[in-house]
Amino acid sequence: MNEHYVIPAQTRIGHVHLKVADLKRALEFYRDLLGFEVTMMYGEQAAFISAGGYHHHIGLNTWHSKGLPPAPKRGVGLYHTAILYPTRKDLAIIYDRLSSAYYPLTGASDHGVSQALYLDDPDGNGVELYWDRPLEFWPKRSDGSLDMFTKSLDLDDLLKEIKK
Secondary structure, rough: OOOOOOOOOOOOOOOOEEOOOHHHHHHHHHHHHOEEEEEEEEOOOOOEOOOOOOOOOEEEEEEOOOOOOOOOOOOOOOOOOOEOOOOHHHHHHHHHHHHHHHOOOOOEEEEOOEEEEEEEEOOOOEEEEEEEOOHHHEEEEOOOEOOOOOOOOHHHHHHHHHHH
């Protein structure tokens, strides 16, 4: 292809489908812990879940994975599903909820443009829960390009958002 194409700026990732070994266990994580709402069940094989009434942001299915072990960490595949929270306070609330449930994090980072919590779902699928800073606060280099970084996220400071 000779012609340069740029995807429209309004394009969004609509949804992701995850293969899971145990649908009930996956729903306990995504619905009961993270708070997604079930919009549709497809028998005992699949569930469609969303935030805010969208048809589905995440599909969970056992079509090719029922009872099977997690995919190996070292190999091709999905690195993580990133779930964007609207405010820093919302990120603090879900962190507090995870902490209260003793759900383990695999990381917590400040990337300059965003702050993120990292964890694995019960099937070993990576999950990033994050909040984007307003665009005007994103770190930039002198040429205007992004200057993202990875620093440790101050979780105690994050929890202060709940009290505001």
